[in-house]
Amino acid sequence: MTKQKKPLQLPIEYESNDIISINYRHFSLWLREDLLTPLSGVVTEIEFEWSDSAKQDNFNSHLDSIAHYALEIMDSINGTLRAENCKIIYCEVNKFACSVSLVAPLPQVVYQGLQSMPCPERFALPQMTNHDVSATEFVADRRKKCNPKIA
Amino acid sequence: MDSEFYLTSNNNDKTLPLTEEQFKELKRARKRLSLVHAVSHKYHLVLSNYRIIEQQMAQLGELYASQYNVADIEKRKPQLNASINNYVLSARIFTSQLKRHIQSCLPTERERITELSEQMDRLYQRSFAYRFVDAMYDYVTYYGLSFHAFHCQSKIVLDEEGSPLRQFDFKAYIEREYIGGPADFRASVLEETPERIDVLQLLAEFNGCLGELHTNAMKMVRAVLSEADSMVREFMNVFIGQYGAQHANIFVVHKTRAFGDKVYERFPLSMYLDNRLLTGTSHDD
Numbered sequence: 001m002t003k004q005k006k007p008l009q010l011p012i013e014y015e016s017n018d019i020i021s022i023n024y025r026h027f028s029l030w031l032r033e034d035l036l037t038p039l040s041g042v043v044t045e046i047e048f049e050w051s052d053s054a055k056q057d058n059f060n061s062h063l064d065s066i067a068h069y070a071l072e073i074m075d076s077i078n079g080t081l082r083a084e085n086c087k088i089i090y091c092e093v094n095k096f097a098c099s100v101s102l103v104a105p106l107p108q109v110v111y112q113g114l115q116s117m118p119c120p121e122r123f124a125l126p127q128m129t130n131h132d133v134s135a136t137e138f139v140a141d142r143r144k145k146c147n148p149k150i151a
Numbered sequence: 152m153d154s155e156f157y158l159t160s161n162n163n164d165k166t167l168p169l170t171e172e173q174f175k176e177l178k179r180a181r182k183r184l185s186l187v188h189a190v191s192h193k194y195h196l197v198l199s200n201y202r203i204i205e206q207q208m209a210q211l212g213e214l215y216a217s218q219y220n221v222a223d224i225e226k227r228k229p230q231l232n233a234s235i236n237n238y239v240l241s242a243r244i245f246t247s248q249l250k251r252h253i254q255s256c257l258p259t260e261r262e263r264i265t266e267l268s269e270q271m272d273r274l275y276q277r278s279f280a281y282r283f284v285d286a287m288y289d290y291v292t293y294y295g296l297s298f299h300a301f302h303c304q305s306k307i308v309l310d311e312e313g314s315p316l317r318q319f320d321f322k323a324y325i326e327r328e329y330i331g332g333p334a335d336f337r338a339s340v341l342e343e344t345p346e347r348i349d350v351l352q353l354l355a356e357f358n359g360c361l362g363e364l365h366t367n368a369m370k371m372v373r374a375v376l377s378e379a380d381s382m383v384r385e386f387m388n389v390f391i392g393q394y395g396a397q398h399a400n401i402f403v404v405h406k407t408r409a410f411g412d413k414v415y416e417r418f419p420l421s422m423y424l425d426n427r428l429l430t431g432t433s434h435d436d
Contacts, residue, residue, distance in 0.1 A: 015304075020303070
């Protein structure tokens with residue numbers, strides 16, 4: 001069983017939701033409304049699927065570390081994408097994948113930044129999708145998953 | 152049949168003879184006191200199990216907020232399951248024996264039992280929580296499982312100085328799809344069950360229903376309780392008056408020659424005056 005070195009430190013800019021059930025786990029973080037509303041730009045989602053070995057590790061540890069892994073990948077992305085007006089607005093993780101969504105002035109900023117970031121071992125190569133909605137709309141839509149029934 | 156009746160202190164050191172009539176009265180009083188206490192103890196079993204669930208939920212909520220000690224989380228999940236199981240079982244212990252206990256206290260007042268039956272029917276009609284916990288008894292005795300999911304949310308609020316502060320909210324749920332059915336659960340209750348049920352909220356409402364039953368039952372037996380209480384107290388006072396307060400732990404004994412001068416029956420008496428102090432059930436919460 002994976003032992004975390006320190007307690008989960010949720011960044012104060014984000015609210016969180018965690019559903020723990022018998023055969024699913026869904027952890028998500030989203031930017032607080034007061035910080036989210038003023039943002040403009042393009043919403044880009046980066047989806048990292050778990051590597052096969054990470055899937056097995058997660059299974060063995062009852063998915064108890066996935067929230068820590070989500071924060072780690074957010075840190076890596078924040079460390080790489082230092083461009084102004086570029087902000088992580090939403091992150092969700094379950095047994096299939098970890099997905100991080102950002103707002104950036106142009107999607108290219110995210111693409112280029114990601115090129116220079118080494119992909120963590122526990123993930124397969126990420127897929128990127130642009131969403132044609134505002135940051136607020138995107139987060140509101142994804143937060144519907146906070147209902148345990150839908151997740 | 153030669154019989155001998157007497158009061159005795161705990162170590163059989165001091166004795167006080169009783170007539171057969173007095174013995175019978177004390178026996179009846181003791182029976183009533185023990186039954187009334189049984190109703191109260193069982194009610195507080197349920198409430199105490201609820202408190203334990205609340206405490207365990209708070210601990211698990213903290214563990215999930217930090218997600219630090221996974222081994223501890225895995226250890227406490229089955230403990231919470233056990234507590235909710237215990238709650239459901241204790242609820243059935245209370246409801247299944249309430250009428251029998253009150254009937255034994257008031258053998259000549261059959262209409263009281265009818266009244267209790269009607270009150271239980273009304274609660275069943277009125278409260279989903281009452282119906283659900285009642286139906287849950289079969290589910291937990293069959294599967295040993297009493298909840299299916301946790302939900303841990305955190306949001307940011309601003310404190311008095313405008314600094315952001317994180318607040319956690321932690322809930323346990325029963326999910327209808329995981330119950331399965333209708334064969335696994337009472338069909339009429341399953342049909343009206345929402346997609347998910349907040350366990351603590353459900354049990355809090357159920358506590359309220361049991362509170363009404365308990366209050367009503369206690370009202371019914373108030374007169375016989377006080378009668379039995381003062382009679383036992385009177386005998387105790389005579390005993391203490393004669394031998395002193397250090398011999399206040401009193402038992403009633405029935406000896407008979409037919410059994411080779413053996414003690415035929417012996418039961419405690421003063422504990423029924425004091426055991427509310429012992430279990431802390433003298434005040435309703």
